[in-house]
Amino acid sequence: MAQPKPTLLQQFNFPLPEQGQARLEQAFTIIRPWEAADADAAIQQHRDSITVLLSSALTSTPAELIDRLPNLHAICSVGVGYDSIDVLHAQGKGIQVSNTPDVLNDCVADMAWALILGTARNIAPADRYVRSNQWSMQNMFPLSTKVTGKKLGIVGLGRVGQAIAERAAGFKMQLRYHNRKARVDVPWEYAGSLLELASWADILVLATVGGAATRHLVDRPVLDALGPQGILVNIARGSVVDEAALVLALQEGRLGAAGLDVFEAEPHVPDALKSLDNVLLQPHVASATVETRRDMFNLLVDNAIAFAQTGKVINLVPPLR
Numbered sequence: 001m002a003q004p005k006p007t008l009l010q011q012f013n014f015p016l017p018e019q020g021q022a023r024l025e026q027a028f029t030i031i032r033p034w035e036a037a038d039a040d041a042a043i044q045q046h047r048d049s050i051t052v053l054l055s056s057a058l059t060s061t062p063a064e065l066i067d068r069l070p071n072l073h074a075i076c077s078v079g080v081g082y083d084s085i086d087v088l089h090a091q092g093k094g095i096q097v098s099n100t101p102d103v104l105n106d107c108v109a110d111m112a113w114a115l116i117l118g119t120a121r122n123i124a125p126a127d128r129y130v131r132s133n134q135w136s137m138q139n140m141f142p143l144s145t146k147v148t149g150k151k152l153g154i155v156g157l158g159r160v161g162q163a164i165a166e167r168a169a170g171f172k173m174q175l176r177y178h179n180r181k182a183r184v185d186v187p188w189e190y191a192g193s194l195l196e197l198a199s200w201a202d203i204l205v206l207a208t209v210g211g212a213a214t215r216h217l218v219d220r221p222v223l224d225a226l227g228p229q230g231i232l233v234n235i236a237r238g239s240v241v242d243e244a245a246l247v248l249a250l251q252e253g254r255l256g257a258a259g260l261d262v263f264e265a266e267p268h269v270p271d272a273l274k275s276l277d278n279v280l281l282q283p284h285v286a287s288a289t290v291e292t293r294r295d296m297f298n299l300l301v302d303n304a305i306a307f308a309q310t311g312k313v314i315n316l317v318p319p320l321r
């Protein structure tokens with residue numbers, strides 16, 4: 001007698017690649033609460049049978065939801081970041097949590113460099129200048145800032161941070177990084193304090209994890225250390241930066257410029273940031289390429305199916321405690 005398919009709760013409603021969706025349908029009975037008139041009632045109705053939950057780096061999976069599912073054994077998330085999921089609570093209940101690391105390193109690192117170059121060279125304001133017919137021989141666009149040969153500081157030299165660092169070679173940049181602790185397997189110099197790194201760097205790139213441990217890691221003293229010529233780039237999480245302090249530093253000229261793909265209250269972006277020409281804004285799209293999202297969703301599906309078949313996910317998030 002064929003085993004009944006395990007039940008999976010798909011929390012987010014963004015589309016999976018067809019092939020991935022078909023593989024999931026084959027392996028699981030899928031609950032899509034957003035399709036029900038009452039999403040909560042739909043979850044309640046299936047609460048005892050749900051063993052796997054699909055989440056994402058941008059989908060909140062709090063302890064409250066985890067506790068409503070007595071037979072939940074795995075949370076599979078699309079994205080490398082998992083600060084939107086109460087992983088500590090899940091792990092405390094013996095629930096495996098998986099993410100989709102590595103497949104997005106290149107695209108996120110490429111976005112970091114797009115923000116470095118785009119911010120330093122004023123790409124967006126210059127584009128607007130041309131489109132608004134301001135360009136004339138009498139009215140040349142103001143000079144921008146050279147990138148090659150500058151000092152690059154990376155905060156969070158993990159997989160994405162390392163991909164960013166490797167790309168710096170082409171720009172003949174001096175590079176130092178700050179982490180919780182120094183790495184022994186990289187050629188770059190470790191900076192023991194973030195403040196010291198910020199005061200040394202011309203350009204500071206944030207590639208740390210999100211969550212409580214790094215909340216407002218970049219505050220007024222760090223922004224002031226980076227200084228009026230300094231450039232801040234964030235492809236990590238908005239929570240890593242004290243956004244109100246960032247706005248003030250930019251408005252008061254205590255920080256030179258910023259290139260931002262993430263914000264504290266996405267998708268809300270403060271008007272004060274939108275009104276500044278020395279800020280380049282992106283809508284959290286660092287990993288948003290056709291190739292990388294395909295790979296991220298396929299890895300998500302691989303993790304869920306591996307759990308269904310073996311009881312073990314592939315990309316297990318390490319114990320947080």
Ligand code: 8YV
Binds near residue numbers: 056287
């Ligand atoms: C998101 C991200 O996953 O991977 C992460 O941590 O923030 C992004 O790649 C993506 O925006 C969709 O979930």
